[in-house]
Amino acid sequence: MDFFIPYGNFPRPLVALAGNPNTGKSTIFNALTGLKQHTGNWTGKTVTLAQGSFFYNNIKFCIVDLPGTYSLLANSPEEEVARNFILLQKPDVIVVITDATCLERNLNLVLQVMEITDRIIVCVNLIDEAKKKGIFVDESILSKELGVPVILTAARTGLGLQELKEMIFKVYSGKIKPSPQRINYGKEVEKAIAELIPFIENKFSGTINPRWAALSIISGDYSIKDLEELVKKSENNREESTHGLFKRYNCGENIRKSPVHSTKGSKI
Ligand SMILES: Nc1nc2c(ncn2[C@@H]2O[C@H](COP(=O)(O)OP(=O)(O)OP(=O)(O)O)[C@@H](O)[C@H]2O)c(=O)[nH]1
Ligand SMILES: [Mg+2]
Numbered sequence: 001m002d003f004f005i006p007y008g009n010f011p012r013p014l015v016a017l018a019g020n021p022n023t024g025k026s027t028i029f030n031a032l033t034g035l036k037q038h039t040g041n042w043t044g045k046t047v048t049l050a051q052g053s054f055f056y057n058n059i060k061f062c063i064v065d066l067p068g069t070y071s072l073l074a075n076s077p078e079e080e081v082a083r084n085f086i087l088l089q090k091p092d093v094i095v096v097i098t099d100a101t102c103l104e105r106n107l108n109l110v111l112q113v114m115e116i117t118d119r120i121i122v123c124v125n126l127i128d129e130a131k132k133k134g135i136f137v138d139e140s141i142l143s144k145e146l147g148v149p150v151i152l153t154a155a156r157t158g159l160g161l162q163e164l165k166e167m168i169f170k171v172y173s174g175k176i177k178p179s180p181q182r183i184n185y186g187k188e189v190e191k192a193i194a195e196l197i198p199f200i201e202n203k204f205s206g207t208i209n210p211r212w213a214a215l216s217i218i219s220g221d222y223s224i225k226d227l228e229e230l231v232k233k234s235e236n237n238r239e240e241s242t243h244g245l246f247k248r249y250n251c252g253e254n255i256r257k258s259p260v261h262s263t264k265g266s267k268i
Contacts, residue, residue, distance in 0.1 A: 010051075010062055010064070010089060011053070011060070011062040012062065012092060013059065013061050013062065013092040013093070013172050014061075014062050014063075014064070014089060014091045014092050014093075015061050015062065015063045015064070015091060015092065015093045015094075015095065015168055015172075016063075016064050016066055016085060016086060016089070016091040016093075016094045016095070017029055017063065017064065017065050017066060017095050017097060018066045018069070018082055018086065018094055018095070018096050018097070018109065018113060019066075019068060019069075019096055019097035019098060019106070019109065019123075020068055020069065020070055020098070020099065020105065020106050020109060021068030021069075021070075022068060022099070023068070023097045023098055023099045023106065023125055023126070024097055024099075024125040024126060024153075024155045024156075025065055025066070025068065025097045026050070026065055027125075027155040027156060028095075028097060028123070028125065028153065028155045028161070028164070029050060029052065029063060029065040031155055031158060031161050032052070032054045032063060032161065032164075032165065033052030033053060033054055033063060034052075034054075035050070035052045049064050049065060049066060049067070049081070049085070050064070050065040051063070051064050051065075052065075054165065056165045056166070056168065056169045057169055059169065059172075061168065061169075061172070064085070064091070066081070066082045066085060066086075067081055067082055069082045069083075069109065070108065070109060071108060071109060071112060072086065072109070072112045072113070072116070073112075073216075073219070086113065086116055086117065087116060087208050087209070087212075088207075088208075090117070091117075091119070092119060092172050093119050093120075093121060093168050093171045093172050094113055094117055094119060094120050094121070095120075095121045095122075095123050095164070095168065096109060096110050096113050096120060096121070096122050096123065097123045097125050098110065098122060098123065098124050098125065099124075099125060099126050100124045100125065100126045100127045100129065100130035100135060100137050100152070101126055101129050101130045101133055101135060103124065103137060110122055110146065111183065114146070114147075114148065114180035114181070114182070115180075115182065115183075115209070115211065115212045115215060116209050116212045117180075117209070118177070118178050118179065118180055119171055119172075119178065120148050120171075120178055120180060121148065121149045121150075121151060121164070121167050121168065121171055121178070122142070122143075122146060122148055122149070122150045122151070123150075123151050123152075123153055123160075123164055124137050124139065124142070124150060124151070124152050124153070125153045125154070125155050126154065126155075127152045127153065127154050127159070127160075128154040128156070128157065128159070137152060139151070139152050145181070146180065146181055147178060147179045147180045147181040148178040148179075148180050149167050149170075149171065149176060149178060151163050151164045151167055182211075185215075189218060192214070192218055193211060193214040193215065193218070196210075196213075196214035196217060196218075197210045197211065197214055200213045200214060
């Protein structure tokens with residue numbers, strides 16, 4: 001197993017595993033690659049990434065296990081590494097691993113990744129644990145609501161992992177083209193985004209997703225190098241940014257309501 005920092009050249013096709021902490025990313029990584037990565041949690045560990053590979057249809061996919069993050073807002077070294085990897089390495093496929101027992105909480109990251117890339121698969125893991133709690137996720141409704149493929153897995157027993165590999169291949173090869181539902185942040189914010197995009201395109205000339213960068217600026221995240229220069233453009237939009245983030249959260253809640261059923265009526 002190799003450890004490395006997230007900059008440099010990676011073999012292609014490149015697959016990234018993203019997700020909230022403790023959703024089973026490393027378990028899935030190990031199962032797909034046959035590697036034995038330590039899956040424990042401990043604080044203060046250096047942010048390193050595990051790289052491995054798997055074959056599907058005679059194609060060797062390089063796969064990277066990103067650190068667990070709740071968002072891509074670069075609030076911590078983990079978030080910064082995950083965000084920079086997704087933005088700069090532009091993986092061919094990003095699998096966002098979510099926890100079926102608390103899907104709503106996980107959708108925030110899913111929606112953020114959907115703002116950066118189209119090549120996304122949502123993996124709803126821990127369905128065995130969810131079942132025990134009487135929670136069932138309808139993958140076809142969730143997939144329709146999000147506009148991206150959804151695969152249910154129980155990584156510990158290997159359930160759904162073959163389907164996951166097949167879906168990675170289909171998204172990579174273009175057999176399936178996800179079309180993520182992008183949040184409409186409302187007139188004011190969308191206007192601010194539209195005004196910022198030309199400046200971002202001019203500055204970064206296609207290296208990062210301009211809509212995502214515009215949203216970051218409006219949300220007050222200036223951590224990407226050189227974004228500061230664009231900040232002045234968004235000075236008038238601070239108030240709307242809070243509104244936009246609020247809407248993002250609410251969207252997660254709405255999606256959660258339809259495809260997730262709890263037979264016990266418990267709060268998910
Ligand atoms: N029951 C059950 N347990 C699982 C499943 N997937 C992972 N686990 C367990 O959940 C725990 C966390 O799994 P990890 O693979 O370490 O999760 P992670 O997302 O890599 O965690 P971080 O790297 O800390 O973000 C481990 O004890 C796994 O054995 C699953 O589908 N079902
Ligand atoms: Mg892990």
